[in-house]
Every structure is written in structure tokens, then in C-alpha cells.
Amino acid sequence: MSDLAQVSPRAFRWARRRASAAGFWRSLRRDKLALTSLVVLVLFVVLAVVAPWVSNRADFNVINTGDNPVWAKPSGQYLLGTDNYGRSVALQVLWGARVSLFVGVAATVLTIVLGTLVGISAGFFGGWIDAVLMRITDWFLVIPFLPFAIVLASVLGRSLWNIVFVIGITSWPSTARLVRSQVLSLRERLYVDRARALGGGRAHIIGRHILPNVTPLVLASTTLAVPISILTETTLAFLGLGDPTDVSWGGILDQARTAAAVTTNRWWYYLPPGVAIIMVVLAFTIFGRALEAILDPRLRDR
């Protein structure tokens, strides 16, 4: 203890954080698949973030592409060719990443926060709180997703935030159920009794004992929710429910279909957004799995 007493508490805390970050990185480096996924994710995020600096959004507005060649094959000038309006596919995919990633993450945050909140309250407090919350959850769970999403999108209007809202409002119930079932078992554990015997209140027990124990579950749920949200956004955009002024991967696919790119074998129009979707979704899933294994001390190899 003597050597600890000489450092300030802040320095000690930071030393501990640094040590745990280093341990995290060590575990991650051993998992090649997870590392690859991380690289892919970082790549897409960086591309999405720097898009406004390296390119101009107006470059692929139809009014500005009248002079471009139509259906140009991939070349040095047009990295992924052009579409039926002469718009660069590469630029569209690049800008589409912004929308897809944003919707994926925003909708997931909404889903997870709502689901965890409802799940923990229902599981921990039980009784009539549980009954009421679970009936609401059931109600949302049985609503057929696509018709509901179409109705909501048409009622609320076609905008990015509405897509986020639609995905969030329809996908939180499964998280809530998952978290609740875990909390039901956690609250009966002896260490929760111990925490009560220590004089800990409800907030303390939830914050210190329940939440850390559901975190791996929530995290796994999160990493599965991100790709699902991205796919859902793609679906809605493909069905023409996305913001028409925005370009997203699903929207590109929709336009490729309308322009008959598949039947005329213009692969450079439909393949890049499809591959991008698959890569991001797969990377999120694999990285999420690895993250779960690293963050749960019980799954960590000893």
C-alpha cells in the first residue's frame, strides 16, 4: 500500500484505466477476425466522416451531371462507373455510408436505451410495474413491423429522423424482454441480498450490481441491433420510404432496380452498395461478439 499512497488518487485512477485499456487491446490483438472487423469499421467511419471534405455533394445532383457519360464502366475517372444519369456510383456509395451508419447507430441507441430502461424497471421492481410494462412491450412486439413502419413513415413524412424513430420504436421490445429475463435472475442472487444487507438502496443496487451484470448482454444486443438497424434502413429506403433528398445504400439499390441495372448487367451500380452493406453488417457483428467475450470477465480466458 505504501507505494500507492504516494500517488494522487487521480493518477492512480488513470493508471488503472490505462492498464485496463492496455489489457483490452492485448486481448483484441489476439483475435485476428475481430481486428479485421475493427479495421473495416474504422475505414467506413472515416470515409463517412471525411466525405464532405474530399468530395462535393452537388457533384452527383442530376442537374449537374448532364455532361457526364451515362453507364460508364469503372475507370480511373469514375472509380465505380456511372449510373443512368451519369452520376458517379463511388460518390453515391461514399455519401450513402453517412446515412446508413448514422441511422444504424442512432436507431440502436434509441433501441438500447429504451429497451434497457424498460427491461430493468420491469425485472427489478416486478409486480404491477412489470405487468404494465410487459403488456406494452407485448403490444409493440406483435405489431407486424413492415406495415407499421410504412404507415408510420407515411404519416410522419419521409425524413431521416423519422426512419430512426420508426426503427427504434419497433425494435426495443426484444431488448427489453432479454434484459428483463436476465434481471429477474440477477435480482435473486445472493450478492444482491448482500448489497441490501450493506444498506444499499435500489438505485445503488441497480447501478452497481444489476447494470454491470446486464452490460455484456446489452452490448451483445447493441452489436446485433446496429446491423439490423442498418439493414432495416436499407429495406425502408429500398421500398422508397427513405428521405428522397438523401442518398443511402438502400436508396441506391432501389434506384439501381428502377434503372434495370440488374437485367442489363450493369454490376457496378448494384454491387458496391450491396457489398458495402454486407461488410459493415458483418464487421459489426463479428466485432460485437469479440467485444462481448473481452468485456465479460467470466468469458475471458484465465
Added chain:
Amino acid sequence: MSVLELQDLHVTYRSEGGPVPAVRGVSLSLERGDTVGLAGESGCGKSTIAAAVLRLLPKGTEVSGKVLLDGEDVYAMKPGRLRAVRWTSAAIVFQGALHSLNPVRRVGNQIEEAILLHTAVSPRAARTRTGELLVKVGLPADRAQRYPHQLSGGQRQRVLIALALACDPKVLIADEPTTALDVMVQAQVLALLEELQREQGLSLLFITHDLSVLTTTCERLAVMYAGRIVEQGPGREVFAQPHHPYTRALAAAFPTIGDPASRMNPAGLAGDPPDPSALPSGCPFHVRCAVATAECSSLDVGLRVAAPGRSAACVHVEAAHV
């Protein structure tokens, strides 16, 4: 004044099959620096008493009688006062060391938790104190950084003892602290508890089914059967000269080392402990009692004075010691 006093405590659990009276009128007092042992078979209400002291029983459980901690009725306390009293007045060493520690938090943090909940100290002071506590229970201070699964059973039990001492409680309730430990570790843990008790003047309520543990550690002993105390008195005397047939059977169940007779004729007690939701009439022990008389099936005997400082709940007591 007693640090802990139970006055005619009744605890009735509610279950789907109707009420289950687990504790039926237990009175017990614990003086400063005292060690009282509570012995009995599984299901006789020992652990229920431990939980009742800090009001940790499940919601809906009926409790009557009084639990006085330092003269203050635990069941009359407001929630805030109750939380303040928990752990500072009385702390529990739980049974099942693995399950009483949160698997995803470092053991040091879990000891600090108790300190930070009750005292306004800096996290750093709490960490220092945690180190001291671990050293006190015979563990290196750096074990605070470990997760529960990285410690052995004995080490975990020591962590729980350190945790129980975190807020300098007056009363320590040890609920089967040595169950599931091997004999050597068991001896170490017992020696540690005794030493800590002597050093800090703790009052210890020792709950176990292991009688050998009780006779060596406890000045006073209470034997429970079917939710009641059936015999109490000084630790060694109770087992050397039992007055209640149940205690006699328990004492006889222990082989005497070096005595071939006890080894060749293991004495046990036939039958099972009674189902608390369907107790036999009269004296609950009469169905298994070797010396039961006709009136035992209808007459429920309370504790009777058997000798100075001794009492037992049996019809034979009066006859033998008037």
C-alpha cells in the same frame, strides 16, 4: 444492555401452499463481546433468524415479536434509518462465499462499496482501508484487484469476513461461514473469527449445523428444532449433559475419537425434520423422540429451567430436576 435481542420472534413465510411458520417464538439475547451459537438441522429456521435481524426477508413475510439492535426495534425503523443501521450495527458473513460476491466486480470494489455507502470518506481512503481489512483477514492487500473467480474458496470467505468488518459493526452474524470449506481452511476461518472477536470486542451470533464448530467457539449455545429453541445453556455443558432428547441425539451422532464403541455403533436420528407448513401436534419432536410419552402428542412444552443457566423444552425436564 444487550447489543442484540430477539423477543418472541415469529416469522411466517407466505407460500402457494399456505403460510409456513419458519420461526415460532424465539427469544435470544446477545451481550457485548458474547458468542452465541445457534445449532440445528437444515430447515429449522436458523438462517431465517439471520435474515430477520436485518429485515432482509422476502416481501410479504409476516414477522411478529421484536428484534432490538442496541435497544432499537429494527421493525419500527424508517427505511432510511434501516439502511443506515444495516452493516454499521450488524453485519452478516454470508454462507456461500462464491455467490455472495458479484462475479463481474473486483473484490476490492465490493469492500469499498460498504465503506463508501456508510462513511463520507474519499475513494482513496476507502481503498486504503480495504487493503488494511484484507491484511487483517490474512490476505495480501493486492488481492483487492482480483475478481471473485480468481480466488479460492477460503480466500473468498476471508474477503467476506473483511467485508463484514468494513463498517466496524457491533454484531457479526456468521451464517454457516465454514460450509463448503475443507477442514483445514475451516479451522483457519474459525480461528480468524475468534481472534477478530477478541480484538474488536464483537458480539458474534454463530449459525451452523456443525456442532463441533459450536462447542469449541461458543460460550452459549441454543439448539433449534422446528422454528423453536429447544435447549440452551453454556456451550460445553449442553453437549456434555443434554437435557432435551433432540440435543442428546445430536450429541450422540458425533463419534468420539479413540472410542471404538461409538465407531462401531454410529448413533443417528431416524426420520426427517418436520415440514414447517405441517408440524406435528404437541411437541413437534415427539414423532422422532425415543422417550416420548402419551401426552407428548398433545402437550406442547415451552422452555423449562433444567439447571442453573440451562433450559430445555421437554416434559421430562421437570421430572428429572425438581
